[in-house]
Amino acid sequence: MKYTIGDKVKVKTKDKSYTGVVMPTPELADKDVLILKLANGYNIGIRITKDTQIKKIGEVKLKGLPEYKPKINPKLPNVSVISTGGTITSRVDYKTGAVYPLEKPEELLLSIPELIDIINIRQIKQPFTLLSEDMAPKQWQKIAEEAAILLNSDDVGLIITHGTDTLHYTAAALSFMLKNVSKPIALVGGQRSSDRGSFDGALNLICAAHYCKSDLAGVSVVMHGESSDTFCYAHRGTKVRKLHTSVRNAFHTVNDIPLAKIFKDGKIKILNKNHKQRFDHHAETILDNKFEPKTALVKYHPGANPDILNHYIKNKYKGIVIEATGLGHVATQPIDKKDSWLPVIKKAVDKGIAVCFTPQTLYGRLQPHVYRTARLLQKAGVIYLQDMLPETAYVKLGWVLGHTTKPDEVKKKMLTNIAGEINPKLQPNSVLK
Amino acid sequence: MKYTIGDKVKVKTKDKSYTGVVMPTPELADKDVLILKLANGYNIGIRITKDTQIKKIGEVKLKGLPEYKPKINPKLPNVSVISTGGTITSRVDYKTGAVYPLEKPEELLLSIPELIDIINIRQIKQPFTLLSEDMAPKQWQKIAEEAAILLNSDDVGLIITHGTDTLHYTAAALSFMLKNVSKPIALVGGQRSSDRGSFDGALNLICAAHYCKSDLAGVSVVMHGESSDTFCYAHRGTKVRKLHTSVRNAFHTVNDIPLAKIFKDGKIKILNKNHKQRFDHHAETILDNKFEPKTALVKYHPGANPDILNHYIKNKYKGIVIEATGLGHVATQPIDKKDSWLPVIKKAVDKGIAVCFTPQTLYGRLQPHVYRTARLLQKAGVIYLQDMLPETAYVKLGWVLGHTTKPDEVKKKMLTNIAGEINPKLQPNSVLK
Numbered sequence: 001m002k003y004t005i006g007d008k009v010k011v012k013t014k015d016k017s018y019t020g021v022v023m024p025t026p027e028l029a030d031k032d033v034l035i036l037k038l039a040n041g042y043n044i045g046i047r048i049t050k051d052t053q054i055k056k057i058g059e060v061k062l063k064g065l066p067e068y069k070p071k072i073n074p075k076l077p078n079v080s081v082i083s084t085g086g087t088i089t090s091r092v093d094y095k096t097g098a099v100y101p102l103e104k105p106e107e108l109l110l111s112i113p114e115l116i117d118i119i120n121i122r123q124i125k126q127p128f129t130l131l132s133e134d135m136a137p138k139q140w141q142k143i144a145e146e147a148a149i150l151l152n153s154d155d156v157g158l159i160i161t162h163g164t165d166t167l168h169y170t171a172a173a174l175s176f177m178l179k180n181v182s183k184p185i186a187l188v189g190g191q192r193s194s195d196r197g198s199f200d201g202a203l204n205l206i207c208a209a210h211y212c213k214s215d216l217a218g219v220s221v222v223m224h225g226e227s228s229d230t231f232c233y234a235h236r237g238t239k240v241r242k243l244h245t246s247v248r249n250a251f252h253t254v255n256d257i258p259l260a261k262i263f264k265d266g267k268i269k270i271l272n273k274n275h276k277q278r279f280d281h282h283a284e285t286i287l288d289n290k291f292e293p294k295t296a297l298v299k300y301h302p303g304a305n306p307d308i309l310n311h312y313i314k315n316k317y318k319g320i321v322i323e324a325t326g327l328g329h330v331a332t333q334p335i336d337k338k339d340s341w342l343p344v345i346k347k348a349v350d351k352g353i354a355v356c357f358t359p360q361t362l363y364g365r366l367q368p369h370v371y372r373t374a375r376l377l378q379k380a381g382v383i384y385l386q387d388m389l390p391e392t393a394y395v396k397l398g399w400v401l402g403h404t405t406k407p408d409e410v411k412k413k414m415l416t417n418i419a420g421e422i423n424p425k426l427q428p429n430s431v432l433k
Numbered sequence: 434m435k436y437t438i439g440d441k442v443k444v445k446t447k448d449k450s451y452t453g454v455v456m457p458t459p460e461l462a463d464k465d466v467l468i469l470k471l472a473n474g475y476n477i478g479i480r481i482t483k484d485t486q487i488k489k490i491g492e493v494k495l496k497g498l499p500e501y502k503p504k505i506n507p508k509l510p511n512v513s514v515i516s517t518g519g520t521i522t523s524r525v526d527y528k529t530g531a532v533y534p535l536e537k538p539e540e541l542l543l544s545i546p547e548l549i550d551i552i553n554i555r556q557i558k559q560p561f562t563l564l565s566e567d568m569a570p571k572q573w574q575k576i577a578e579e580a581a582i583l584l585n586s587d588d589v590g591l592i593i594t595h596g597t598d599t600l601h602y603t604a605a606a607l608s609f610m611l612k613n614v615s616k617p618i619a620l621v622g623g624q625r626s627s628d629r630g631s632f633d634g635a636l637n638l639i640c641a642a643h644y645c646k647s648d649l650a651g652v653s654v655v656m657h658g659e660s661s662d663t664f665c666y667a668h669r670g671t672k673v674r675k676l677h678t679s680v681r682n683a684f685h686t687v688n689d690i691p692l693a694k695i696f697k698d699g700k701i702k703i704l705n706k707n708h709k710q711r712f713d714h715h716a717e718t719i720l721d722n723k724f725e726p727k728t729a730l731v732k733y734h735p736g737a738n739p740d741i742l743n744h745y746i747k748n749k750y751k752g753i754v755i756e757a758t759g760l761g762h763v764a765t766q767p768i769d770k771k772d773s774w775l776p777v778i779k780k781a782v783d784k785g786i787a788v789c790f791t792p793q794t795l796y797g798r799l800q801p802h803v804y805r806t807a808r809l810l811q812k813a814g815v816i817y818l819q820d821m822l823p824e825t826a827y828v829k830l831g832w833v834l835g836h837t838t839k840p841d842e843v844k845k846k847m848l849t850n851i852a853g854e855i856n857p858k859l860q861p862n863s864v865l866k
Contacts, residue, residue: 131806133757133764134766136767137735166735242758242793243796301824302568302602325566326597326675328678336571364678364683
């Protein structure tokens with residue numbers, strides 16, 4: 001009945017038996033719960049009663065890994081990798097239960113032997129190691145900088161490993177910050193750490209490698225297409241969103257169709273005819289990574305006090321993206337006049353702040369011509385961003401404001417489709433033929 | 434070639450011809466565009482060139498409607514209606530193009546003759562007429578008040594017509610503000626105004642009437658299940674969200690399955706065994722509609738300045754729901770220390786403010802035990818709201834804070850499943866068996 005963290009044990013309860021490695025009990029869990037890591041990589045909690053039998057059958061030790069020395073196979077094309085941190089380059093420490101970054105990003109690549117038959121990894125850059133919730137626009141700028149250097153080489157493509165929490169924000173940022181991208185860039189994450197049996201990052205990386213050899217170009221997120229290890233989707237960097245906390249196929253293209261379906265064996269099926277095509281191998285990628293930090297994303301809701309906009313006005317913000325309801329609405333004619341957002345929005349616009357609306361519903365297109373509410377708001381100067389995702393809109397507004405704060409220019413740029421962030425084919429109710 | 438607003442015209446372009454009613458051109462549209470309302474209820478914009486032929490073939494006049502005098506069929510059960518405004522009780526004014534509320538809510542019911550064969554509408558209450566983006570918690574309280582009175586009668590159920598933009602917020606509010614609900618309450622909206630050929634509110638109301646006669650109980654949103662007029666879903670009031678700006682099937686149950694599928698002919702298929710069952714017809718519904726207006730919903734994003742929380746602390750807010758990334762994360766260990774949200778969250782908690790996290794991904798459950806970020810945040814006092822929708826969490830927090838501000842009690846209530854807002858069957862990655 002004696003066991004310690006890291007022990008491999010066999011546990012028998014009244015009606016079931018389990019084999020796995022003893023994990024530390026989370027600080028806040030019941031103390032009579034045993035956390036076991038099963039062979040499939042999942043953790044399970046087992047309540048220990050007087051009937052539970054536990055038998056030690058072994059111990060787990062982390063194996064040392066050989067050093068990474070890139071072997072260049074002259075028959076395969078070169079790809080470089082930027083490693084930024086996140087679950088995909090993490091492992092669970094069996095002694096503490098915490099998730100830690102790998103010591104070297106090479107460890108990850110070594111654990112996926114399939115890769116060396118697809119591409120040569122020419123070099124791995126690691127500008128920093130961050131969980132993606134800790135990323136800020138400055139890190140997007142740094143990644144863009146490294147990416148531009150790596151793209152302006154003979155590499156056929158670029159892979160960027162990244163935490164999944166804010167992967168879609170970074171994908172949108174790179175879509176705007178890198179211009180004239182002639183080859184594929186694949187952003188890849190993992191919903192499970194690299195030492196787990198259920199590690200999903202392997203398939204994501206294999207598909208990303210295939211994607212780098214494809215005829216596509218531009219920034220994509222390459223992640224599981226379904227929960228099993230069958231295929232990945234390449235999602236356009238400006239039209240993708242994390243839509244589930246934990247499943248492997250958490251990323252979805254919104255208001256468009258994914259660019260392509262990528263299979264483990266390298267077969268690629270183009271789904272979206274409106275993709276960008278690879279062009280002149282030696283075309284120079286241009287870095288354009290200015291970003292205005294005084295940009296905010298605000299979610300409207302019933303009872304939301306419009307005074308929140310005064311906070312941004314007072315703090316000299318340059319732009320605000322509002323997640324509006326329905327076709328693009330916030331309170332403008334409420335029973336209690338002080339609940340109206342219209343006067344404060346007018347005030348913000350008068351101060352030269354760019355106020356943009358995006359759909360809180362995520363799916364669908366805004367339509368400012370149907371209801372009086374939106375006509376009033378548009379008249380007050382609100383920029384209606386059509387079917388743009390709120391996250392993409394925030395990133396784009398910060399990037400646009402990094403270049404100009406002149407209201408007319410900001411509006412024009414926000415409504416110009418720069419990186420597929422607006423889908424002109426998505427039909428609103430009123431169609432111009 | 435002469436025509437005016439309200440004229441029925443036939444338009445021939447180079448390759449197509451259209452018949453419809455001339456609508457006013459939106460203020461901001463190109464002046465050479467003719468907006469035509471087609472027979473199917475959709476608007477179309479046609480660019481007028483020198484080759485376009487337009488012929489007037491008639492005029493459209495709004496017909497007067499007979500007065501509503503409830504006829505009680507003794508063979509049918511009684512249901513009452515609360516009409517609150519929104520598209521479902523609106524019509525397009527052909528002279529101005531604007532959407533206006535119906536003069537009397539009875540007009541809507543008269544336009545759906547099927548209803549009188551399903552239920553008697555005993556009475557219609559209209560506490561106010563608002564587009565739903567103009568609703569505030571005070572209006573939720575008023576609806577709850579009216580609902581409690583109408584439920585404490587011999588009626589078999591209650592229908593509430595409401596704009597769709599914030600229908601799900603109101604549904605959540607009523608789920609908490611009405612206790613001991615022994616019969617069905619159906620919230621119904623329309624994505625198209627009632628005078629349009631494509632009006633969806635008719636099927637929604639017919640299904641709501643059937644739902645009121647069912648064996649279910651509690652607050653549901655009854656809306657189109659697919660884009661055609663085939664069936665509706667009854668969604669649990671705390672697990673539903675508007676997920677599209679404009680399609681008829683814009684409402685979806687998130688992190689659960691819909692309660693039931695309701696067909697036009699009255700057939701009801703129970704989908705979710707975990708529904709609430711109708712009980713003693715004379716059980717008294719208890720009104721419990723306190724709400725703390727100093728409650729906010731904040732969306733986290735990379736680059737979001739934690740100073741925003743100081744705004745709420747300064748303004749003496751009692752509770753904040755944060756839409757966190759992934760399994761429940763915000764920046765806690767960023768490169769630039771001043772980007773961390775941890776110190777300000779600690780400060781808010783120390784001031785007695787309830788800080789709750791919900792998933793920005795919408796789908797899935799938070800899991801504070803996997804990463805250090807969440808362990809730090811939970812230690813700082815953040816309440817992790819499992820799989821609760823952000824909108825529902827905001828409504829619930831305001832309602833809970835209307836009753837108590839004691840941190841322990843608030844936490845306990847927020848984590849107690851009161852109206853199906855937490856789905857205990859939704860599996861996280863780590864399962865306690």
